[in-house]
Amino acid sequence: MAIQNWSDEIVLVELPPEPYICDDLGTVTELVRDRGDCDVVIDFSRVDIVTSSSLSKLLRLQKLLADCGHRLIICGLAPATAGIFTVTGLEELFEIVDDKSVALASLQIVGS
Numbered sequence: 001m002a003i004q005n006w007s008d009e010i011v012l013v014e015l016p017p018e019p020y021i022c023d024d025l026g027t028v029t030e031l032v033r034d035r036g037d038c039d040v041v042i043d044f045s046r047v048d049i050v051t052s053s054s055l056s057k058l059l060r061l062q063k064l065l066a067d068c069g070h071r072l073i074i075c076g077l078a079p080a081t082a083g084i085f086t087v088t089g090l091e092e093l094f095e096i097v098d099d100k101s102v103a104l105a106s107l108q109i110v111g112s
Contacts, residue, residue, distance in 0.1 A: 002014040003027075003028065003031065006041070006104060007108075009037065009038055009039060009107075010038060010039050010040075010041065010104065010107050010108075011028070011031065011032070011035075011038050011039070011040045011041070012040075012041045012043065012100065012104070013028050013040060013041065013042045013043065014043045014045070014046065015042060015043065015044055015046060015047050016046055016047075017046055017047055017048060018047065018048075018049060018050065018051055018054065019051075021047065021050060021051070021054040021057075022051065022053045022054045022057055025054060025057035025058055025061060026057060028040065028042075028061060029057065029060060029061045029064060032061065032064055032065060032068075032070075033064065036068055037068075037070075038070060039065070039070045039071040039072070039073070039107050040061070040065060040070070040071070040072050040073070041072075041073045041074075041075060041100055041103040041104060041107065042058075042072065042073070042074050042075070043075055043076045043099075043100045043103075044074060044075065044076045044077050044078065044081060045075075045076030045078075045099075045100075047076075047077075047078060047081055048078050048080060048081070049078075049080055049081060049084070050081050050084060055084075055088070055090065058074075058094075059090075059093070062093065062094060071095060071107065072094065072095065073095045073096075073097060073103040073106065073107065074094050074095065074096045074097075074103075075096070075097045075098060075099050075100050075102065075103045076098075076099055076100065077096065082096075
């Protein structure tokens with residue numbers, strides 16, 4: 001996993017494939033808990049499929065950020081992963097965009 005401080009207010013996370021997502025999402029959650037002042041973009045472009053455990057961690061991260069008034073944007077979903085988000089109704093809970101440049105631009109526009 002790569003975590004980049006894109007700016008003072010934005011953290012960019014590039015997730016690895018399963019089975020490592022769950023642990024990495026836990027790391028990101030701890031980082032957000034420690035910082036408490038950032039939006040997060042999670043790039044799923046290297047992820048083919050996601051497990052229920054990883055979805056659970058993603059939901060916890062979403063709640064933590066929302067409770068602090070910050071955003072979580074997901075991007076780069078593979079068709080199979082996007083299908084999981086659609087079938088489970090999670091696409092309604094998460095802000096999903098095509099790629100990280102769109103995600104980062106939307107945060108920078110709002111932050112301006």
